[in-house]
Each structure stands twice: as C-alpha cells, then as structure tokens.
Amino acid sequence: MPMTTFSLPMLRVVTASLFFVAVAPAITTAQTTDFDLPIREHVLDNGLRVLVLNRPGSERVACKIFTDFGAMVERPGQLGAAHFLEHLMFKGTRTLGTTDWAAERPLREALLETEADLIAARNGARNEIRVREVWHGDSLPSTPALDSIQGEIERLESRMARFRDNGAMMRWYQAFGGTNLTATTEQEYMKFDINLPADRVDLFLRVEADRMTNTVFREFDEERMILVEQRYGDLGSPATPYYEQMNAAVGLIHPVFWPEGYRTDFRNYTRDYLRALYDEWFVPNNTTLVFVGGVTLDEIVPRVERWFGHLERRPEPRRVEAVEPVPEAERRVIYRSDEMAPRVEARFLIPGVGHPDRPRVDVLGRVAGRLVQDALDRTGIAGRVNPNTRVVHTSRFGVPASLNVEVVLDDEADVGRTLPVLLRALETIGEGAGTRAHLARARKELRTEWYRTARDPDALAFEIGHFQTMDSWRTLEAYLEGRDATSLEDLRRLARTYLTPENRTVGIVRGTGEER
Amino acid sequence: MTTPAGDPLGGRSAPATVLPTFCFVLLVSGTGIAGQELPHPRQMDLPGVEVERPDPGAHQIGLENGLTAYVAEDRTVPLVTLTAFVRAGTAHEPAGAVAALARAFGSGPADLEPGAFSGALREMAAEYRVDVGPERLELVLDVPAEDVEAAADLLARTLRAPRIGADDASAVEGPPAGSFDESLDDAFRLFRAHLYGDHPYGPAGAREVEGTLSASAVQEAHGRLVNPGSVVLSVGGAVDPDAARRIVRERFGDWTADAAGPTGSPPPLEPPADRRVHLYPAPEALQGWIVIGHELPPVAEEDAAALEVMNYILGGGHFDTRLFRATRDRRGLTNDASGFPEALVDGPGTYTFRTYGRPAAVKLLVELTFREIERIRSERVSEEELLVARGALSDGVFADRYRDGWATARSLAEERAMWRHHRRSASYRERIERVTADDVLEAARTYLHPERMQVIVIGPLDRIRSAPPMEDERSLDGWGPVRVHAAPAESR
Numbered sequence A: 001m002p003m004t005t006f007s008l009p010m011l012r013v014v015t016a017s018l019f020f021v022a023v024a025p026a027i028t029t030a031q032t033t034d035f036d037l038p039i040r041e042h043v044l045d046n047g048l049r050v051l052v053l054n055r056p057g058s059e060r061v062a063c064k065i066f067t068d069f070g071a072m073v074e075r076p077g078q079l080g081a082a083h084f085l086e087h088l089m090f091k092g093t094r095t096l097g098t099t100d101w102a103a104e105r106p107l108r109e110a111l112l113e114t115e116a117d118l119i120a121a122r123n124g125a126r127n128e129i130r131v132r133e134v135w136h137g138d139s140l141p142s143t144p145a146l147d148s149i150q151g152e153i154e155r156l157e158s159r160m161a162r163f164r165d166n167g168a169m170m171r172w173y174q175a176f177g178g179t180n181l182t183a184t185t186e187q188e189y190m191k192f193d194i195n196l197p198a199d200r201v202d203l204f205l206r207v208e209a210d211r212m213t214n215t216v217f218r219e220f221d222e223e224r225m226i227l228v229e230q231r232y233g234d235l236g237s238p239a240t241p242y243y244e245q246m247n248a249a250v251g252l253i254h255p256v257f258w259p260e261g262y263r264t265d266f267r268n269y270t271r272d273y274l275r276a277l278y279d280e281w282f283v284p285n286n287t288t289l290v291f292v293g294g295v296t297l298d299e300i301v302p303r304v305e306r307w308f309g310h311l312e313r314r315p316e317p318r319r320v321e322a323v324e325p326v327p328e329a330e331r332r333v334i335y336r337s338d339e340m341a342p343r344v345e346a347r348f349l350i351p352g353v354g355h356p357d358r359p360r361v362d363v364l365g366r367v368a369g370r371l372v373q374d375a376l377d378r379t380g381i382a383g384r385v386n387p388n389t390r391v392v393h394t395s396r397f398g399v400p401a402s403l404n405v406e407v408v409l410d411d412e413a414d415v416g417r418t419l420p421v422l423l424r425a426l427e428t429i430g431e432g433a434g435t436r437a438h439l440a441r442a443r444k445e446l447r448t449e450w451y452r453t454a455r456d457p458d459a460l461a462f463e464i465g466h467f468q469t470m471d472s473w474r475t476l477e478a479y480l481e482g483r484d485a486t487s488l489e490d491l492r493r494l495a496r497t498y499l500t501p502e503n504r505t506v507g508i509v510r511g512t513g514e515e516r
Numbered sequence B: 001m002t003t004p005a006g007d008p009l010g011g012r013s014a015p016a017t018v019l020p021t022f023c024f025v026l027l028v029s030g031t032g033i034a035g036q037e038l039p040h041p042r043q044m045d046l047p048g049v050e051v052e053r054p055d056p057g058a059h060q061i062g063l064e065n066g067l068t069a070y071v072a073e074d075r076t077v078p079l080v081t082l083t084a085f086v087r088a089g090t091a092h093e094p095a096g097a098v099a100a101l102a103r104a105f106g107s108g109p110a111d112l113e114p115g116a117f118s119g120a121l122r123e124m125a126a127e128y129r130v131d132v133g134p135e136r137l138e139l140v141l142d143v144p145a146e147d148v149e150a151a152a153d154l155l156a157r158t159l160r161a162p163r164i165g166a167d168d169a170s171a172v173e174g175p176p177a178g179s180f181d182e183s184l185d186d187a188f189r190l191f192r193a194h195l196y197g198d199h200p201y202g203p204a205g206a207r208e209v210e211g212t213l214s215a216s217a218v219q220e221a222h223g224r225l226v227n228p229g230s231v232v233l234s235v236g237g238a239v240d241p242d243a244a245r246r247i248v249r250e251r252f253g254d255w256t257a258d259a260a261g262p263t264g265s266p267p268p269l270e271p272p273a274d275r276r277v278h279l280y281p282a283p284e285a286l287q288g289w290i291v292i293g294h295e296l297p298p299v300a301e302e303d304a305a306a307l308e309v310m311n312y313i314l315g316g317g318h319f320d321t322r323l324f325r326a327t328r329d330r331r332g333l334t335n336d337a338s339g340f341p342e343a344l345v346d347g348p349g350t351y352t353f354r355t356y357g358r359p360a361a362v363k364l365l366v367e368l369t370f371r372e373i374e375r376i377r378s379e380r381v382s383e384e385e386l387l388v389a390r391g392a393l394s395d396g397v398f399a400d401r402y403r404d405g406w407a408t409a410r411s412l413a414e415e416r417a418m419w420r421h422h423r424r425s426a427s428y429r430e431r432i433e434r435v436t437a438d439d440v441l442e443a444a445r446t447y448l449h450p451e452r453m454q455v456i457v458i459g460p461l462d463r464i465r466s467a468p469p470m471e472d473e474r475s476l477d478g479w480g481p482v483r484v485h486a487a488p489a490e491s492r
Helices: A081-088 A101-124 A144-163 A168-175 A198-214 A220-235 A239-250 A263-268 A271-281 A297-308 A358-379 A412-431 A436-455 A457-470 A475-484 A488-498 B097-107 B114-123 B145-160 B166-170 B184-196 B215-225 B241-252 B301-315 B322-329 B359-378 B383-400 B405-419 B423-434 B437-447 B461-466
Strands: A004-007 A039-043 A049-054 A060-067 A179-185 A190-197 A287-293 A331-336 A343-350 A383-388 A401-409 A504-510 B060-062 B068-073 B079-086 B127-132 B137-144 B231-237 B276-281 B288-296 B337-342 B349-357 B454-459 B482-484
Touching (some): A039 A297, A049 A457, A060 A198, A060 A457, A081 A179, A081 A190, A081 A220, A101 A144, A144 A220, A168 B383, A179 B383, A190 A198, A190 A457, A190 B383, A198 A287, A220 A239, A220 A263, A220 B322, A220 B349, A239 A331, A239 A343, A343 A412, A358 A412, A358 A436, A401 A412, A412 A488, A412 A504, A436 A457, A436 A475, A436 A488, A436 B079, A436 B137, A457 A475, B060 B241, B068 B405, B079 B145, B097 B127, B097 B137, B097 B215, B137 B145, B145 B231, B145 B241, B184 B349, B231 B241, B231 B405, B288 B337, B288 B359, B301 B322, B301 B337, B301 B383, B301 B423, B301 B437, B322 B337, B322 B349, B337 B359, B349 B359, B359 B454, B359 B461, B383 B423, B383 B437, B454 B461
Parallel strands (some): A049 A287, B068 B231, B276 B454
Antiparallel strands (some): A060 A287, A179 A190, A343 A401, A343 A504, B060 B068, B079 B137, B127 B137, B288 B454, B337 B349
16 A cells, blocks of 8 residues: 655665565674674686675575676667666576577577678668768668568567567576565676575576576567666656766766667667677676675585586676766756756766775765755755765766765755855865764764665675675775775865866756746 | 475476476586586475564563564664554544644654754664555654664654644645646556545545644544554664663653544445546656556455465566566566555555556557456466465565564564554465465456456557557557546646
8 A cells, every 4th residue: 555755855875776685583693883794705717706795594695696797888879788688688598488499599590690681781771871860869760671671580589489488587586485686787787686595595506607608688679668668767757868968968988977878779789789798798707696694605605616617717808998088177067947846966076986085975975965055054045955976877886977966946046046055065175164073974874874785685785796896895895994984184185186166067957937 | 384395396396388398407516517407497406495483472572551562683783773653544534634643753753843853863864754554654763773762762752742733734635636747656646546536545635634634633633543552663673672672661651542543444435336447648758657456455364365376476566477478578568567456454455557658558558457367367377377476475575574683573563563463474374385276266356356447547648549559459448438637737
C-alpha cells in the first residue's frame, strides 16, 4: 500500500546504491569504530582477482563480479554501448538461455555474416546516410539496400527466437535463494550482483564464468528498444537535458562526462562492435570477484579456481587515453525551463580517486554546502543547497570529475542575486571561513554515511569493487581515513586550488518568461 | 525448516521437457572445469539451506502499559535504528487526522521548536523519516550508536507529544483534484481514486479536508490513536540489549492512555462492478503509464502463500516473471511490467499491474497484461515455475527479513504491530513449500478478476490511440467503456 513519506532533507553525497543485505542472525563481532576493512586478496595465475571480507556468523554472501570496463571506452556514435552490452549479457550463453544451441548456432553465424554485409554497406554509403541537418530527429537516414539487409537480419533473429529460454540466467539464481539480482554499468565499471546463501556461492561462480566467456547476444533489437525506453524515462525528467549540458560544459573532452547515449547512437549499435568490446575487456586479468558475508578467502579460492582457473590470461585491454585538459576559462550554461525549479550552481573539476586530495574534497563539499546555506539564509534567499560529486549517475571516479554546489531556489526572482552569494561564500573558504564545528560535523556525516554503507554487505561489496576499478581496493581504507583527517588548512588549500574562476562552470536555470 | 541436502528444491523433479535438450554432466577434476562443460544449475548438487526465524520471545520487551518492543543487537557497525510502528493510519477517523499527525511527527516534539529538532537531528547525522499508509504510521530514526540515548529521547517525545500546528491540521492532503504528473506513481494514485472513491482507505486527495480539521481535533486523534497499546517499537544495532531495555522503559514506561487505538471495522468497499478505461492526457509525454487492477480484500492466512507464489510467477518484480518475459524480453516494449498485490490487515488493499512504454506500445502492453492474467487463471503453472518461486521466496526473500540485527528487530516489530502475533513468520517457509500448482490456480481465480479491473493510462492519447497495431492487440475501447479525463489545469 502506498506510503507517504515525510523526511527531513539531509545533506548527503550520493555514494553506492543501497541494496538489500544478506541474512544473518544477530551477531556480536567486535564493534567497529574505525574504518577497519579486513579484506583478503588472492590473484589467480590468469590474473583474476578475488577479494573477500568475511563476516562470521553471516549465512549469506553478497557476490559481485566487476569488470574494469565502462562507458569511458565508447566511441562517439556508439554511446551507451557499454550499458547495452550489460543488457545483452543477461540474454544467456551457450548453455543457459537456449533450448537447442546446436540448432541456434548456425543461424547466429549466418546472422553475423549478414551484419558484416550491413556494416560494409553502411560504410560504402557514408555520404548518403551522413546526418547533415542541425535540428535532426532520432532516426538515421537509410537506403533501400541497407533496409533490405536489415530485413534479413530480422528474419534470422525471428528464426532463432524459437530456441530462446528467456530469463534462464536469473531464474536459477532466484530458485536457489538469490536476492538482489542486478547489474550496473557506469563510466568506469560493469558489475553483476547477487546475494546467495553462503553454501551456494558456487552457483555464482558457475553462472558468471559462463557469462564472462560464452555470452550470446540474443534479442538484440528488442533489447535496443529497452534502451530507448530507458532513455525516454530519463528524458521524462526535465533535469536530464540540463545535466547533460552541464557535464558537456564542465568536461571538454574526457568521456567520463559523456551522456549515456542518444537515440541516434542506439540505432548504430552492431553485434560486431559489441562483440569486440566483450572479447577485449571481459577477460580474467581484467576482472575482480568480491564477496562480503559468510565465506572466507580460504574457502572460496579453491572454488574460484575450479570455475575460472582454466581461463587464460589475455592481452591487457586498452587503457582510456583521454586526459581532460587543464581548464583555462570559466564556462556558463543558461538553461531555460518552466518545468525545473530555478537554480544556480557552480561546478569545479576535482582530482580522481587515488589523488591524495580526493577524499578531502568530500569534506570540502560538505563544509561548502553549509557555508553557502548560511550565506543564503543571511541574505534572505530561500533555497536549498546540495553539494555533490555526481557525473551522470556516479559520484566517484579514478579520473578527474566535478564537485557540484547546487542551489535550488523557491523564487526565480532570486536567481540573479544568488550567484554572487554562492561564489562569494565559496571564496571565503580559501580565505579561512569554515570552523572546527563545520569540520567536525562534515566528518561525522561522512563517517556515519560510511557506516550505513558498511552495514549493508551489498553496498560494502560495491565500494570494494568500485575502488578496485578506480584505483585499488587497498586505497579504500586510506580514503576513509583521509576524509577523517581533513584539517581546516586542508580546506583552505583545496578551496584555493580548485574553487577558482577558471576551473568553474556556472549553471543557471530559469523559466522561459522575461527575467525578473 | 531444512530442505534435504543434495536436493535443494525439495526432492521434486521437474519434467524432462523443461530442461534444455542438452545437459552436460559435470566431471570435476582437480584442474577445473573446461569452458563448455558447464552443468545446468539443477545438476550442481547445491546444498540445502536452513533459515531460522529468530525467536520473538528472545527479543521482546513488554511494558506494563501494554507497549511492546523488540531489541536485536548487532555490532557490525556503530549504528542504531529506532522504529516506532503505530497501528493507525489514514483510514482512521477523523478524515485527514493521521496524515496531519504524520506531518506533525516530522516536526518533532511539542516542547522543541521545529528548527531545533531538525538541528538536533543534523548534529547527530541522523536519518529520520515518517511514513503513513491506510493502516499504519512508521517513524524511523537511524543514528550513530553514540547518540542513541539522545535519539531515543527525541523519538519518544515526538511520538508521545508531537508539535501539532495549525498548518499541520489544515494542510490539504494530496495534489489538487484532477491534477496529475506524467508518472507511474500518479497513474497509481488516480487508480486508487477511482477504486476507492470516498472510502476511508482511499488516497487522501480523494477527500476534501482543507479547513475541516482543527489542531485540537488532530490532538484528540493523537491521544486516541497513538498510545502504548497501538505502538510497537524496534531497536536494532550496536546497543546492549539491557541498555536498550532500560532506554525503552525510561522513555515509555510512564506513558499511559485511556484509549486503545482505532476501534471498529472499516466500512465495506463497493468497488467498480465492471471494467472501465480511464485516459488522462499528457500530450507532450514520450511514454504512456499504465495501471490495471482492482481491490484486494484482506487475505486469509491459508491463502497468503499461494497468492504470493502466484504473483511471483506472474509479475513479482524480478527479471523472470511471465509479464517481464512477454513484454520486455521478447518484445522490447517496456523497461518494467510488474504485479503488486498490496494486501492490508483490516480493510481493502489493491492488486495492480503497472507498466509503461512508448505510445505505440501502450495498447499491446495492456493486451499482454490481460493475456497473462487470463493465462494464469486458466492453466496450471509448470513444475519448474513452482520450484523456482518456492526456492526464491523460501530461501531468499524470507531469509532476507532476518539478515542482521537491524532487519530482525524491524521484522519482528512490524509483524507484531500489524498482526498481533508471529504465526505468519513461524509458518512461512512451510506454507510456501506446500503450495501446489492447483493452489496457484485457485489463488489466481480467487484474487484476479480481469473483468472488473480498472485501466488507467496517462500519456499522449492521440498518439497512443492512433498508433497502428503492433500485433493483434485490441484498441483501448475494446477493454471497456472509455472515459477521457481533462488535462490538469496546472502541473505540480
């Protein structure tokens, strides 16, 4: 039954998604009052990394498989391909998701040959199908020849449909007590998650070893339409185009700032491109398994060896070479919308995880939020401050991203006078504003949020795996301690270093009417 | 209950036809499993699972004034969650009073200014929320363990004597009549308005309460509805059980009240007798949002397991439901299509199916939803579907409810607050394991009545209605009398 919620707004940096946790009876391990993370590691000969944080007494395990692969490897025209690949990796393998692989296989091979013809034909027709219109729609130009080949692809897919066993990968996880089955792809990682009874973790190993090596791209066009639906859902939020424009202004070239894909990109996807991504990146030496709950490293390693040990180390996938250039000038985005609340914000490039300043930026954001709110209150501007480090959906990266200080206003008439108040409040940090009380509160907020993450084995496993893809799991504890050790002098130095005009992108949202 | 080792699905074997036509037998060697020799999960000999529901008596505190609390220690992290379940909701009289109370609870105790209350919570880095439904209120306060005494103090003072202002009493409940946003949530709200009309279990917005409540009336409702007999507390996390007992006694032990909570049964609901289609225009929307459903009476304990298994198979919110496969997997029509049986204890809940998609797909989404509802009402589910659902619910969903101290305290308290006993959790796994295909069929026929489901669609109606059929789906008019409602006068 629907419940209405009344909550007090809390300043909170968006971190990992929260998932349901594993079952456990009441446990009485020693109370954790610091950031002790007893993670144990084993690396197979083929490079597969295994990370285990044992919680004695827990009867379930949060299991995750992280691949050091995400949207940052995409190329323009194929944005969203990494996320699409995740969808396809739910469609089954040669052993799960089909009723007759022997019959399906030759049709798949014919399909790939036909798609190769399509790709060649598209390349040959490049001048015929090039988009030249500025105000173009979502559809891409085509030719009768291309349409004919596409029709043959659809006929082949239709013939293969009778062999499909939809949902097989998920079904058996659930049948054996799996909960919180999900997957996520962001700029720097792809992960698959499941919570299982501790004695059934082999099921995770079996399924994921299969998924990593034997995925078959079924229902390609149907799943492409799901991305369209998700894109429509995103566009249903009036803020989505604004955030995309802001990201584009904050980051000049680095793909971490690129959006999740446009509908024109979705039409460009080919099995060939997706397969190339899959073959290059989904290799054991680019993969980390994370377990939090009722298993130990000693218990899990032989089992991982059994299911993954036969896989061969492959060439290291390409690294993302882009480096965001040093900013030279302030940028401004003026966004007109009658559906968004008026807002003023400032964004600043910040270093990536692994840089010693990055954990301290979290503290800076909290303190900045408090100071800006106080300044607004003193000035009589009704607004709510939301400091965060979110780019698209994620808040931490191994590469430079942004610290965003957003002010959402009650009255559009305040837009003009809010920006100087916001910028001045941020400047004062570098000049020494910010008290020990501010610092203490920020540290306590961040520490408590970490405890909420650590309480949840899924969320904790996410952080461990995410840090591995951004930098190294070994730096997670130091990151947390770095936040806790932030001093007032650190805040001043960070403000003078990063909260500068040339490092700044300003966003202003107001209605389409006359400015008041 | 322990499932037999070596046969985790209870010893039942599925017919051979449901297995893939090839099924490799695994020969495990010390060098590992070669890439193609992957066994089907059912051939993996996975062990059985024991899931023990904690003994409520071991966690229970009972005060002389009738208040009950549950405590579960867990020191994984230094956090404590305090929850108060109140057995009173928006369905209780006078209309609007409990919604007003919920707002008041959000403001803190009467002897503290709202700014001071929110400031105190901020200093603790607390998370605090108040939820309200037709039959219950829930106040949840999560704090660092070092602040548990102060937090308990604030929660107790708020619960016992909230700050009830004139604003709380007079606030209009819900959005203006006739307004809606382009969302599934609003499609569901409109559905509830059509289903319930002026019934007290309906959405608050269905009843005009502006200006009809006084602060004193809300105060009186608080005294009558919120008292030791109607409140169940939970304390979970990094707190010593003896300390938790002391905290509860110190802050609630002297709480007395003459009243004993809501009395009387809710009036019967006269739901719509036939199927109707309600269309709400959103001309610029990129998608249409669809809710299809009807009321759900309180579910007898003997039916609950079969209903849960049935819905798990049909539309239980995971990736392998019949609805998901039909609409998303095979056709790419939607990102989600799920069923939501939301049963209540005393009065009528709802059973709805919710989905959304591009305008061209809306009619087919409606068609497929009804088609799958009819299918589960007319054909037995397969043994494989049954096995999967039982395993998922028994070894997964149920186990999750007692995953740690926080969840244990909460689950025990919630069950006590709503049902006054713990029989349901004690027998849950056994009841789920006993469900047969005939039981599922019976549950579908008892609790699904497509002939009188209400169909709500918000979206670009012109594009939806004029879209050519994708398969052989009916037009929206084919499902019943259609009413096109006016566009909202203003957006919220």
